[in-house]
Amino acid sequence: MTSTRHAGIILILLMLLSGAATADLRFPTPELDEPLPETTTPEPRQGIWRHIEYVDAAVLAGAIVAASWFAFKRRSRRGIAVVMLLSLFYFGFYRLGCVCSIGAVQNAALSIGGDGYAVSFPIIAFLLLPLFGTLLFGRTFCGGVCPLGAIQDVVALKALKIPRPIEAGLSLFAVAYLAAAVLLAFSGTVFLICRFDPFVSIFRLVPVGKWIEQVAMGEAGRVSFSVAGRVDLLILGGVMLLVGVFVARPYCRYICPYSVLLRPLSRLSKWHVTITPDECVQCRLCENSCPYNAIEAPSAPDPGRHFGKLGLSVCLVLWPVMIAAGLCAGWLAGPAVSRTDHHVRLAEHLRRADAGEETDHDLAAAYDRQPLGADEIHAIAGRVRSRVRHGAMIVGGFVGLVAGMRLVRWSVRRRRPDYVPDRGTCLSCGRCFEVCPIERKRRNDAAASAGEDG
């Protein structure tokens, strides 16, 4: 009993004493007979894995070429699907989904935004290879390479048809998402796309990559079977996959910020997959074969110039209104966005403390540990606030611009004699090849003549 009380008293005494201690170290370090242990510093990656990011970039380039080759030369859905699954395994489950082309947009923004960060070559490759690939071949990257797309493609079993106006409206979310992500990355605070990547937690659920590396390094004995993953993100991923059973690739169609760049490039692409290279006989068999609702039916007979002109002029008037609305929304959202910044948070803490309100004690401790005075913090925070507000307005205006552009494009009628994939939304997955009777005949003929030759 006495020893119990003893320990407690000693502890309290010690705490009181040490609070007043001013020496460099409160307690002298001992003289031991043996050398002290070193602080261990395990390396990030060892041996041949030092530069794996460069391997990743090469695999990415190879996969884009392979997916395009299967889409154009072989016209084989099966080939595309195999590339897609390999890519899902490599980039998703082996490399844990990071870095990806979608997120690389933020690295570029941060690098341009200053702050001492510079993008590395592999990340540049991740950002740009799919863009160049899409400018050449359309979105074969989406159809056959992107691991986020692939994991959704696998579960898209019962695709329902989403009405086109809803489709167009929902896809505007991606534009706003891209804009917000670029803004936040630019100001160096959050990487929004990474923070809410719904699939990365699924890729990391089972540490396949670690096992492979440990076995390859001859450390099979150290292989651990711990399963990791954050619950909130896992739920997000699970819900996304569940929705994805009925709405094929919901992330790709309505959320993916990278798709905002890929769509226009695909519209301009040098080549693009066709349902069949031969003549369409309008059998309508392919109409429902695209789970992404990307096949457009032949256009109805001309509704008359008058209607077309009227629709177009309404849209042209609405365009500036949309841009103005975007600017306003950005102006309103600015303060909330700036609260992600460290100095703005510190300034907020100081303001509350001055006003005698309750404030976060971690922030208070952080304030005590840093060298700047209150005035300097307020000054920095003020600059950040105004910069973020301007940035948010640019971003809002951009969303309005794109929304208006899509509206105008929608209102312009074009002649479409056959069933064709919409170049913007087609993911070059090759499913429609399989159902087109002309295409099947062509393939059978080719196989037959190959058989005769052989």
Added chain:
Amino acid sequence: MTDRDDKPKLTRRELLRRGLQAGGVVVLAGGTAGLISEAVAGKGDTVWQLDPDKCVKCGNCATRCVLDPSAVKAVHAYEICGYCELCTGYFDPKATELTTAAENQLCPTGAIVRTFKKDPYYEYSIDEELCIGCGKCVDGCERFGNGSLFLQVRHDRCVNCNKCTIAPACPADAFRRVPADQPYLLKTR
């Protein structure tokens, strides 16, 4: 689009398309050049690390990492440690006895190993399999001891997320990218 081949003459739409196409190439090429010049000026590969001098032991390191348990662990700078018998990083202030019984320990997972060296010195080391990076021991050590315990991102565990998810949650702005060949910010004497 399909009528491209049957019309030998360039239509207005086709001309526009070609123009935009060229524009796309120019924009992409410009972007490539700009980013490459950024990369050349940069310092190469980076990893995430936290600055122990800024850290306020808020506990977010334990909860905000994409990994569970977190890739952040307590580490020990032995050369600073006083090898105290009465370690305030090891013992709970409410401890009733200076024994290794779980209820006397500050660490919620019992991750600190206490080894007798010679009277009256004890060595404290972290079992990283058990440590969750909550920083309780770090706080205890810093408040009343030499401050030899501190938190670090352990790179044998960290998957080097594109943006560390702890970084925006850190109230002290302690996270930053460091060169991959100097991946630790250690406390030294």
